[in-house]
Amino acid sequence: MVTLEHYLVLSALLFALGIAGVMLRRNLIVILMSLELMMNAVNLSFVAFSRYLGSIEGQIFVLFVMVVAAAEVAVGLAIAVAVFKQRGTININDISLLKW
Amino acid sequence: MIPVPEINLGGVLPALILGVAGLLATLLGLFVRKGAATVGAIIGFTAVLIALAANAPLRFMNTPAFSGMIVLDTFSWFFNLLILLSVGLTILISMKYLTDQGLDLYEYFAILLFSSVGMMFMVSGTHLLMIFVGLETLSIGVYVLTGVLPKSSKASEASLKYLLLGSFSSALFLYGAALLYGASGSLSLAGLAKYFQSGSVSTMGLIGMGLLLVGFSFKVAAVPFHMWTPDVYDGAPSPITGFMSVGVKAAAFAAFLRVFFECFGSAQVTWSHILWILAVLTMILGNLAALVQSNIKRMLAYSSIAHAGYILIGMVAGTAMGAAGILYYLLAYIFTNLGAFAVVTMVGRKGEANISIDDYRGLGKSHPALALAMSIFLFSLAGIPPTAGFIGKFTIFGAAIASGYIWLVIIGVLTSAASVFYYFRVVMKMYMEAPEVEPESLKFSPSMALALTLTVMVVLYIGIFPTTYLNLATESVKSLF
Numbered sequence: 001m002v003t004l005e006h007y008l009v010l011s012a013l014l015f016a017l018g019i020a021g022v023m024l025r026r027n028l029i030v031i032l033m034s035l036e037l038m039m040n041a042v043n044l045s046f047v048a049f050s051r052y053l054g055s056i057e058g059q060i061f062v063l064f065v066m067v068v069a070a071a072e073v074a075v076g077l078a079i080a081v082a083v084f085k086q087r088g089t090i091n092i093n094d095i096s097l098l099k100w
Numbered sequence: 101m102i103p104v105p106e107i108n109l110g111g112v113l114p115a116l117i118l119g120v121a122g123l124l125a126t127l128l129g130l131f132v133r134k135g136a137a138t139v140g141a142i143i144g145f146t147a148v149l150i151a152l153a154a155n156a157p158l159r160f161m162n163t164p165a166f167s168g169m170i171v172l173d174t175f176s177w178f179f180n181l182l183i184l185l186s187v188g189l190t191i192l193i194s195m196k197y198l199t200d201q202g203l204d205l206y207e208y209f210a211i212l213l214f215s216s217v218g219m220m221f222m223v224s225g226t227h228l229l230m231i232f233v234g235l236e237t238l239s240i241g242v243y244v245l246t247g248v249l250p251k252s253s254k255a256s257e258a259s260l261k262y263l264l265l266g267s268f269s270s271a272l273f274l275y276g277a278a279l280l281y282g283a284s285g286s287l288s289l290a291g292l293a294k295y296f297q298s299g300s301v302s303t304m305g306l307i308g309m310g311l312l313l314v315g316f317s318f319k320v321a322a323v324p325f326h327m328w329t330p331d332v333y334d335g336a337p338s339p340i341t342g343f344m345s346v347g348v349k350a351a352a353f354a355a356f357l358r359v360f361f362e363c364f365g366s367a368q369v370t371w372s373h374i375l376w377i378l379a380v381l382t383m384i385l386g387n388l389a390a391l392v393q394s395n396i397k398r399m400l401a402y403s404s405i406a407h408a409g410y411i412l413i414g415m416v417a418g419t420a421m422g423a424a425g426i427l428y429y430l431l432a433y434i435f436t437n438l439g440a441f442a443v444v445t446m447v448g449r450k451g452e453a454n455i456s457i458d459d460y461r462g463l464g465k466s467h468p469a470l471a472l473a474m475s476i477f478l479f480s481l482a483g484i485p486p487t488a489g490f491i492g493k494f495t496i497f498g499a500a501i502a503s504g505y506i507w508l509v510i511i512g513v514l515t516s517a518a519s520v521f522y523y524f525r526v527v528m529k530m531y532m533e534a535p536e537v538e539p540e541s542l543k544f545s546p547s548m549a550l551a552l553t554l555t556v557m558v559v560l561y562i563g564i565f566p567t568t569y570l571n572l573a574t575e576s577v578k579s580l581f
Contacts, residue, residue: 008282015275022268031264038271045278053285058278061229061287065274068236072267075243079260086253095257098331 007048014041028083028090032076039069108165111158111172114151114180115220118187121147122213129206140209141195141547147213148188155180162579168288169230171579176224178427178576179354182434183223186347187216189438192551193339197445199545201249201337208248212343215241219351223358228277228287231355235273235319238351239266242344246336252451258335265328269318276311279304292363301367309364313371316359319352320408323381330389333401338448338455341397342441345404346434353411353430357423360415361580368418375416376508382409383515390522396444396457399522400437403481406519407433410496413512417499420574420581425495427573432480432488432562439555440477443470446542454539457526464531467542471530473556478523480559483516488563495570 014037021034043062050058084090109116125140132139158177165172191209198205218237225231243266247259281287283305284295295305314325321329333341364371386406393399407429414426447463447470448455464471480487483494493516497509562569 015271018271022264028260035264035267035271038268039274042271042274042278045275046281049278049282053282055285057229057287058281061232061277061281064229064233068233068240068270071240072236072263072270075240076263076267079243079247079256079263082247082256083253083260086256092260095260097254097257098261098335 004048004052007044011041011044011048014038014044017041026091026093028080028092031092032073032080035076036069036073039065106165108163108172111161111163111165112170112220112224113154114158114184115217117147117151117154118213118220119217122210122217125206125210125213129210132206135204136206137198137204137208138195140206141191144191144209144213145188148184148191152181152184152188155184164226168290169227170221170224171226172224173579174576175354175358175579176220178572179223179350180220182350182430183216183219183347186343186350186434186438187212189434189442189551189555190339190343190347192547193342193438193442193445194337196545196548197337197339200445200448200450202450203249205248208245211241211244211248215239215245216347219347222351223354225355226289226358226362228280228289228292228359231359232270232274232277234351235355236270238348239270239319242340242348245340245343246332248340249337252335254335255337256335258332261328261335262332265318269315269325272311272318273315276308276313276315279308279311281308283308289359289363293365296364296366299366306367306370309367309371310374312359313374316352316356317378320349320356320411321405322378322408322412323385323405326382326385326405326408329405330398330401333404334395334397338397338441338445338452341400342438342445345400345437345441346430349404349408350430350434353426357415357426357577358580361418361423372416372418375412376505379409379412379416379508380511382406382412383512384409387515387519387522390519393522394457395455396460396526397455399457399526400440400444403519403522404437406515407481410493410512410516413500413505413508414496416505416508417496417503419499419503420577421502422496422499423577423580424570424573425492425499427576428495428566428570429492431569431573432492432559435555435558435562436477436480436487436489439473439552439559440481442548442551442555443474443477446470446544446548449542457529459535459539460526460529461533462530462535462538465534466538470542470552473552474530475527476556476559478527480563482520482523484520486560486563488559488566491563491566491570 018038046058129136161172215238222234243263247256249255318325390402414422480489483489
């Protein structure tokens with residue numbers, strides 16, 4: 001029997017994996033993928049809660065999150081292309097002109 | 101038969117006008133060969149003026165609209181006004197900036213307008229979905245604007261860092277919203293407020309609240325969620341930096357205030373402790389780091405972090421007086437900081453070559469008016485009477501004392517005394533030192549002159565006669581309490 005807790009634990013794990021990816025990976029594309037993973041982990045929670053509570057609101061939210069995540073990744077990839085054209089690398093350790 | 105909910109387009113007219121103007125600017129930009137940026141700027145500025153008029157009736161309203169997704173009240177009116185003022189001034193400053201850089205970007209103004217539409221929905225949203233969509237509309241626009249300079253590798257790096265950390269914080273915000281939804285079964289602020297008033301708040305609900313707090317702290321650049329601020333403010337085009345430091349901050353604080361006072365009001369004891377710590381860290385780190393900067397944009401970035409700390413004091417105070425202080429502070433801050441960034445844009449010249457504090461040497465002699473304006477803005481940032489910044493700090497500190505947060509105010513006063521040092525360093529350079537080589541004289545453009553005159557006059561005027569504006573702020577926060 002798959003209960004609400006299973007979904008929530010899976011979602012929390014995926015979210016943590018996403019955070020770890022953003023923090024530890026150095027490749028820009030992988031970081032963007034990890035951000036997507038975080039958003040989708042949240043989507044999973046929303047859908048699970050929506051089913052559990054019997055309310056449609058959570059599922060509507062998920063549709064909006066998907067739209068926003070797509071827009072964000074489009075801008076992110078555009079910026080990645082611009083950065084790659086200027087420096088020939090997408091390793092974020094090499095992108096460090098601005099330091100305090 | 102599906103019932104059609106009532107649609108109140110009149111209430112969102114200011115946002116609609118800006119949105120349509122943005123589309124118009126994008127379309128016309130395709131057909132105008134040369135001077136497309138000027139066309140975009142004119143359309144944008146006209147739209148801001150019309151939207152200011154369309155915003156006026158909101159002041160006397162207090163009605164939910166679009167099935168309770170947004171609310172039209174005095175609070176929304178006040179913040180719409182702040183947003184429109186900051187967009188209008190940014191457009192004026194940007195015209196000069198783009199001419200100086202030799203760029204003909206009409207998209208610049210279109211994106212600026214779109215992101216202010218996002219801000220307007222964010223400040224009037226009463227549903228976490230609306231606040232999230234508003235937040236993202238504004239953020240994505242600002243990510244693009246940060247990297248809008250095509251040849252600058254600094255700008256693209258800044259925009260990359262902003263995007264990564266911005267989406268990271270949005271994801272945390274979202275997770276918070278999901279947990280709150282699971283705990284309370286509702287995403288509207290009214291539903292959440294009912295849940296928090298019921299007294300039996302689950303751990304999941306509290307974690308959700310904490311994650312929302314982190315998300316908002318990222319957007320207002322509170323320590324320890326401030327890491328992106330100096331880099332992004334440094335790399336972005338100067339007028340956009342000004343816009344980010346006032347417009348984005350005002351919109352984020354508006355949603356922060358609305359969410360935390362309206363729906364977590366009954367859990368205030370819990371979150372005001374956390375905000376106390378954040379405020380202290382923000383004030384101390386912001387001011388200390390600003391002391392050692394040699395780049396004026398970075399100095400202003402740390403100063404803007406410090407100002408977020410002062411504004412947080414008003415939230416910790418947790419009273420109507422504190423919230424009114426925040427509103428007045430933001431009003432004063434918009435004019436002061438945009439004015440300062442207008443001067444930075446002027447002095448920066450082509451390619452932002454002169455953004456070191458040393459480039460301000462001798463400005464008092466070569467451009468007395470510009471140096472005087474900069475001094476007034478810096479005085480106001482430091483909180484010295486008779487400028488607007490003084491009244492703002494005074495009101496917020498007063499509210500905190502009234503609520504019994506004496507230590508917080510002592511730290512606030514001490515750190516703002518320390519801030520006088522780095523603001524005055526720039527004034528000293530302008531009046532007491534001479535440049536090594538006499539630089540070419542700066543050329544004013546009419547739009548820039550208008551922006552500078554307006555900001556100087558308002559900073560002094562609302563600093564000397566603050567009563568009307570303080571009353572307006574007090575009237576605007578009534579709907580939150």
